[in-house]
Structures are given as C-alpha cells and as structure tokens.
Amino acid sequence: MAIKTNFISNGKKYYRINYDIDIDANGKRIRKQFVGKSRKEAEKKKLDYINKMNLGLKNAKNMWLAQTLKSWLFEFVKMSGNIKPTTFARYEGLYRNYIEKSSIGSMSLDKLESIQIQRYYNKLFKQGKSSNQINYVNKFLKQFLNYAVDCGYILKNPCDGKRVVIPKKELNEIVEKAVPVFTDEELSKILNSDNCKIKYIALFSLSTGMRRGEIIGLKENDIDYKTKEIHIKRTVATTTIFDNENKKSKQTIVQEPKTKNSKRTIPLPASLVGLIKDTIKIKKSEKLKAGDSYCKNNLDYLFLSEIGNLINAGNLDKTWSKFLNRLDIPHKKFHALRHTYATKQFENNIPLKTVSMLLGHSSIEITANIYTHVLKREKEKSIDILSYIKTMV
Structure with missing residues (x-):
C-alpha cells in the first residue's frame, strides 16, 4: 500500500x-x-x-554543543568564583583540544545521543588517547550536560549511568607501569652535591613527600619547631589565567591546595631543620645582593627567586633538569621525588592509610592504585606462617 x-x-x-x-x-x-x-x-x-x-524543555535545535559549552565555561563556570585558576585552565584545555573542533562539537544538543559520544570516545582511543584522558573528557562533558538538563535544554544526560563506557585495553594487553623513583645511588649523589636552592627544594620533597607547589608555597611560619610539624596551607602554581576579556597569559599564583586532604599537617623531619636555616641564609644573601630590585611582598615565603618573586614552575623544571644533568643522573620529573618518598615509606612497613594521609591524597584508593606494584612487592615479603611454625616445633 x-x-x-x-x-x-x-x-x-x-x-x-x-x-x-x-x-x-x-x-x-x-x-x-x-x-x-x-x-x-x-x-x-x-x-x-x-x-x-x-516538561519545560527549551528548543535546543540551534544550540550547538561546542558553542553552548564554551558559553557555559566562560560565562557560568568562570564567573561562579568556585573554581581554581588551574582547574579552569585544565577545563579550557579539554574544551579546546577535545570539544571545539570535534565530530560532536558541531551537533545540536537536541540531536546529541549516547552512541555518538561513544563513537567519538572509541575514535580517540584508536588514535592513542589513554583511558584516563578520555575519562577526564567524559567527566567534563558530563558536568556540562548536567547543566543542560537543569536548564531544560535536554531531557536526559547522554553521559549518565551506563550510557557510555570508557574504552580500555584488554586485560592481556595491560602492562603494569611502575612509578619512576630514584635509586639509592642517585639519592646519594643528590644528597652529597654542592649546596644550592634546587638541592634544598629536592631534599624537602624527598623528606616529606610534599608536592612541588606545596614546597614553594611554604612560609617560614608554617614550620613549627616546637611541635616538630609542617603546616601545608597553600600551593604555588604557574598556570594560564584568563582576564575579563578572556585574553590569556601565564602567571604564577597562590591558591588552595589540590584537594581537601592536601591541606594537612605533617611531621618535621629532624634532618630538615639545618636545611631550612641554610635556605633562609640563601634568601637573605640574595636580598642583599639584589638591593632595591628585590621584591618585598613575599619575604615570608621560604623559597623565592633571586629577586624575591614566587618561583615559576617552568623555571624550576629547567633548573631541576640542569641539576640532574650536572650530577649525571638520568632525567626524572621532580614529582619522582614524591614517588620515591612514598616507596621508601612502604618499604619500611608504614601503613597504607598513614602514607596516604602524609601525601595528602583525597582517598586511600588513589594511593593504593598509584603504588600497586610497591604494595604487591611488600606483600610478597610476608612470611609463610606454617613453615615458620614448623621451625619452632
């Protein structure tokens, strides 16, 4: 018919x-x-x-994903006052690299479906993007689409629940990746090298497990010699900042620590007391040498540049690379010192929960996932109880 x-x-x-x-x-x-x-x-x-x-839904026919997400990011998220500059810079990077010119970016919100998002994630995975990176994109997109639901642009979030999955390698393809740590020989070279600011910053991380930004964000009064504690209250970061006209520039800023648990109090190792005094001497010497050109606004910070500015993360990385090269140590990121600290703690039977708290991780699961190989190695050292009892009989 x-x-x-x-x-x-x-x-x-x-x-x-x-x-x-x-x-x-x-x-x-x-x-x-x-x-x-x-x-x-x-x-x-x-x-x-x-x-x-x-249902109160608005017409989203001409609301393109990339265009609407950008408006949400710059006009809502940025202006909320509830986001750190480093987090906003990361969001802007996700938008620019994964949404703006993507195959789903030109789609209208009312046409966007889970299967299309899934195909895009699968394409990214085939192009070599890691599961973790795709997961970051998904969390970011899901956050925006929740906003779209709240505003009545769409009825349901296509990223919700089990509507999309993050592509992963098959179990037999997964290779356990060990975190980079310094060998005892390399640590000895660092410890016995000529005294300088980068050495002191490195030894601070190695002795406490503190993040780079937490160390250069330390003030002298954050260190309590009576209670033998270090109070971690802030972090210094070099990041992209967007002004009121959304023009971007690189700036070194002070902000809240990475997570809620990152704001913490940790023990002050006795070995650091003399190092701290030497660091303050270096700061005073640089202030005297720089004269009137020395910045007077940051005098309470423990580590500063030669002219009294907050230390730029990029400059610190360059100095760190030169320092390792001078000591003939294969390059590892500064963060490897933090990994070395955690590994040494586990090797000395410090409980997982304690190490997690010292590192300032948001959860004990994060610590366990990062140091899986170390924990596995330490478990293998456990004694055979039956064999032990037989030797006592």
Missing part, C-alpha cells in the same frame, strides 16, 4: 503537519511544522515536541 504524503521538497514526497504553538502580538497564529516520510513519523515528531514543552 502506498504511503500517504501531502508535501514535496526537492522532488521527494513527505507528510507535513502544522501545529499552533502561540499567538503573536498582532493576533496571528504562530505555527510549527513537523515533516516526516509518513504521517505516522510526522505525528511522532509533533508528539515528542509537545511532551518536551510540557
């Missing part, structure tokens, strides 16, 4: 239904058209539209 149609466009037959949605200021009817290959299809489109209107 032939399908009934009532409308021809570009030589093709369709069925068209008109629906009155409002009346304008002149009393004329405002109509919306629904076109399908059959009357049934056109009626379904009309019914879907009415249901959305009844």
Whole structure:
C-alpha cells in the first residue's frame, strides 16, 4: 500500500503537519511544522515536541554543543568564583583540544545521543588517547550536560549511568607501569652535591613527600619547631589565567591546595631543620645582593627567586633538569621525588592509610592504585606462617 504524503521538497514526497504553538502580538497564529516520510513519523515528531514543552524543555535545535559549552565555561563556570585558576585552565584545555573542533562539537544538543559520544570516545582511543584522558573528557562533558538538563535544554544526560563506557585495553594487553623513583645511588649523589636552592627544594620533597607547589608555597611560619610539624596551607602554581576579556597569559599564583586532604599537617623531619636555616641564609644573601630590585611582598615565603618573586614552575623544571644533568643522573620529573618518598615509606612497613594521609591524597584508593606494584612487592615479603611454625616445633 502506498504511503500517504501531502508535501514535496526537492522532488521527494513527505507528510507535513502544522501545529499552533502561540499567538503573536498582532493576533496571528504562530505555527510549527513537523515533516516526516509518513504521517505516522510526522505525528511522532509533533508528539515528542509537545511532551518536551510540557516538561519545560527549551528548543535546543540551534544550540550547538561546542558553542553552548564554551558559553557555559566562560560565562557560568568562570564567573561562579568556585573554581581554581588551574582547574579552569585544565577545563579550557579539554574544551579546546577535545570539544571545539570535534565530530560532536558541531551537533545540536537536541540531536546529541549516547552512541555518538561513544563513537567519538572509541575514535580517540584508536588514535592513542589513554583511558584516563578520555575519562577526564567524559567527566567534563558530563558536568556540562548536567547543566543542560537543569536548564531544560535536554531531557536526559547522554553521559549518565551506563550510557557510555570508557574504552580500555584488554586485560592481556595491560602492562603494569611502575612509578619512576630514584635509586639509592642517585639519592646519594643528590644528597652529597654542592649546596644550592634546587638541592634544598629536592631534599624537602624527598623528606616529606610534599608536592612541588606545596614546597614553594611554604612560609617560614608554617614550620613549627616546637611541635616538630609542617603546616601545608597553600600551593604555588604557574598556570594560564584568563582576564575579563578572556585574553590569556601565564602567571604564577597562590591558591588552595589540590584537594581537601592536601591541606594537612605533617611531621618535621629532624634532618630538615639545618636545611631550612641554610635556605633562609640563601634568601637573605640574595636580598642583599639584589638591593632595591628585590621584591618585598613575599619575604615570608621560604623559597623565592633571586629577586624575591614566587618561583615559576617552568623555571624550576629547567633548573631541576640542569641539576640532574650536572650530577649525571638520568632525567626524572621532580614529582619522582614524591614517588620515591612514598616507596621508601612502604618499604619500611608504614601503613597504607598513614602514607596516604602524609601525601595528602583525597582517598586511600588513589594511593593504593598509584603504588600497586610497591604494595604487591611488600606483600610478597610476608612470611609463610606454617613453615615458620614448623621451625619452632
């Protein structure tokens, strides 16, 4: 039986239904058209539209994902006052690298479906992006789409629940990756090297497990010699900052620690007391040498640049690379000192929970996941109880 149609466009037959949605200021009817290959299809489109209107959903037909997400990011997230500059810079990078010119970025919100997002994630995975990186993209996109649901642009978040999965390698393809740590020989070279600022910063990380930004964010009064404690209250970061016109520039800033648990109090190792005094001597010497050009605004910070500015993370990385090269040590990121600290703690039977608290991780699971190989190695050292008992009989 032939399908009934009532409308021809570009030589093709369709069925068209008109629906009155409002009346304008002149009393004329405002109509919306629904076109399908059959009357049934056109009626379904009309019914879907009415249901959305009844649910309070807005017309998202011309709201493109990339365009709307950018507006949300710069006009809502940025202006909320609840986001760290480093986090916003990371979000902007995710938008620019993964959404702005992506295959899903040009789609309207009302057409965006889970399967399309899934295909995009699968494509990223095939291109060599890691599961972790795709997961960051998904969390970011999911956050925006929750906002879109709240605003009535879409009925459901296509990233919710089990609607999409993060592509992962098969179990037999997964290679356990050990975190980079310094050998005892390399540590000895660092410890016995000529005294300088970068050495002291490195030994601070090695002795406490503190992050780079936490160390250069330390103030002298954060160190309590009576209680033998270090109070970690802030972090210094070099990041991209967007001004009121959204022009970006690199700046070194002070902000809250990385997570809630990162704001913590840790023991002051006795071996650091003399090092701290030597660090203060270096600061005083640099201040005297720089004279009036020395910045007076940061004098309470323990580690500063030669002219009294907060230490730029990029400059510190360059100094660190030169320091390792001078000692003939293969390059490892500064963060490897923190990994070395944690590994040494586990090797000396310090409980997982204690190490997690010292490192300032947001959860004990994060610590366990990072140091899986170390914990496994330490477990293998456990004694064979039955064999032990037999030797006592």
